[in-house]
Amino acid sequence: MNHQIKKDDNPDLIEERSKATFDTDAFGAFIWGGYNNLKRRREIARYYEDHKELHDTVPIAFMTREEKLENAYRKASIFENHIKKACDVNNPEEVRYFNWLVYHIDGHPTSVHSIMGFPTIINQSDKEQQERWLQSGENREYLATYAQTELGTNIKKLETTATYDQKTEEFILNSPTVTSLKWWPGNMGHSHNVAIVMAQLWINNKCYGPHPFFVQIRDPKTHKPLPGITVGDIGPKFGLNTTDNGFLKLDHVFPNGTYVPPVHDKIAYSSMMLVRAIITPLMGENLCIGATIAIRYSAIRRQGEIKPGDGEVQILDYQTQQHRLFPQLARGIAFLLAGRNTYNFCNNVLKDIKNGDVSLLADLHAILCGLKAISSYQAELGLEQCRMACGGHGYSAASGFPLLNSNQFNGVTVEGDNLVLLLQVARYLMKRAKEIRYEIRYGQQPSKPNEIYDYLFDDAPKKCLIDQAYVPNYKNVLESFEYLSKKLTLQAYDKLEQLKQRGRTSEVAWNECSVELCKAARAHIRTFLARTFINEVNQVNGLPLLTVLKDLLQLYLFYEVKECMAGLMEDGYMLGQQLHYVKKNIYEALSKIRPNAVSIVDSFDFTDRELNSVLGRRDGHVYENLLKWAQASPLNKHDVLPFHHKYLGRMMEEARQKSRL
């Protein structure tokens, strides 16, 4: 049953919704982690709808950059009063959702304090520092940005220095070169007044590597930059234009403090882990939003005929449209599920670290790097498919895609460039490969079993078992991913070793294998995503929901097999006939999903505010609202633009006069 049917909606959507074979609330509860979470989302969305002061005054597509910032500043100033009423402030998901409703996707002036600056203070300060900065940070008496990236970002090679002065017992922070300027930190340009600055720590002429420093960059009262600080906004960007990403030059600035060594030398990197953990489910959500817009629009848009004379069809009936859109839906769900799992894993490990236990840090780091890289890349490609699926209207800001996709672009770069992060996964895999080769040669056990990479140690001979069974066997597909991942991991490892034996240094050999290392990393993450999706679906009770989820899972798994078929076929593991079964499974899944497609996207329960799209409106009344949207454009305030006569009008008048001569 689709709970979103309303009698005044677009008739095509009513018809689609009436065909649902499952309960959309049960699906929504599966996606958002239970019925209570779904209910709370609705209550929070209601609260947002009822409080007009939290809304944008005009669509942000019509605002200048200054107007965008002022609008967001205005909302930030009343946000605290509302969030306590709307949410359980101890529930990060509720807080995230309320933030998302209020500020939407283009950033806002308190974001980096919330997701990076303040969490760094919580996780990386000692008791004395916490007493001083925790409550005040929580109250937003100050706002802290996270200033790590310089005009170059290899963290180990950061150029900003923090030199300990024994006499004054102070650290001197300095930007010694033009490339040491901090560049990009969010909200640093104008909004925040404190920066967590990552700088190379020098004590007694010895460098202790990058460490975070709490630096007041603006006067708490006047908000003017403090002496020695040059700070500003880096200018307009592809997206996130409501965020003032900044530059910062430090000229012998003196924050005070003492040096306490961390329990692990990578603790200083833990703030990045937290954001990487947030990014994966966010990529899933963005992709599901794009799919919702494109699928709803494809259900109301009629173009062309399939059976001549039968009238124009809904474009969602074209197999090509389904093949373009439904895999995005399935991938979006896969990212949401894997993201939720690893977010919980991340919080548990961060708690362990606080208690001095860093045993799971490397496992967590690798999986977060890989998921962030794969989800952001595939979401970017997928959103572009969703945009293209909407034809010309997809190119209009009214579709929501220009804002959604341009903000999505940052996903592949922020919190570490994707390829750099895939190489971190590969580094982890190479350690496992070394254990495998070592174990085989010397009969030793791997260092510690772990369900994320146990399959790499499974030595049983492998045969591809994908067949044409009516009910697809997901385990067989998962085994194919495991096979490919292990093969690519060992191939990369063996090549690395051979190159080293031929005299290459480790670093040069690594570079010469890096394309193959990234392939191994992708295969490992594909395996993780598939396993998580299968595990989650296996826990579902209730046949109607289970059936539709299995349709999506079938599409997800076989689509991913098709994506990596070259690797599976090159050594004869998968045969041509099996590829035929793979394609058959994909086409079957598309037609099983088709009648439920609108109800599946309805189940996400996105509000029109979240979709921010005339094409994706829940009620399907697209065309009349496209006209209203266009008429609200600032250009249409005047029948004749104020500068018309000065330029074009004069040009035409002069041309007319000339032709009269």
Ligand SMILES: CCCCCCCC/C=C\CCC/C=C/C(=O)SCCNC(=O)CCNC(=O)[C@H](O)C(C)(C)COP(=O)(O)OP(=O)(O)OC[C@H]1O[C@@H](n2cnc3c(N)ncnc32)[C@H](O)[C@@H]1OP(=O)(O)O
């Ligand atoms: C309200 C909610 C809204 C949510 C909105 C979220 C959406 C986001 C949108 C906008 C906000 C954007 C905010 C963006 C912020 C930033 O971008 S901050 C800057 C981020 N910068 C980076 O990520 C830089 C990437 N580079 C690195 O991380 C490192 O340079 C490196 C690539 C990891 C290499 O590290 P290093 O230089 O130290 O190199 P190695 O010596 O090779 O060390 C590798 C070993 O270190 C281990 N390691 C590395 N990182 C970590 C870690 N984080 N934790 C634990 N361990 C780590 C690694 O495993 C190696 O270990 P080994 O030696 O044992 O193999």
Ligand SMILES: Cc1cc2nc3c(=O)[nH]c(=O)nc-3n(C[C@H](O)[C@H](O)[C@H](O)COP(=O)(O)OP(=O)(O)OC[C@H]3O[C@@H](n4cnc5c(N)ncnc54)[C@H](O)[C@@H]3O)c2cc1C
């Ligand atoms: C919207 C946005 C918000 C941001 N917010 C913040 C913030 O709040 N705080 C902050 O500190 N930073 C922030 N950043 C900076 C961000 O973290 C960096 O841009 C990112 O880590 C990539 O670093 P880079 O730009 O120096 O790229 P580079 O490291 O110069 O990478 C450029 C290219 O070189 C390749 N490359 C680099 N190193 C290697 C390698 N070892 N092996 C193979 N290839 C390599 C990369 O794959 C990439 O293709 C933000 C960036 C953006 C776009």
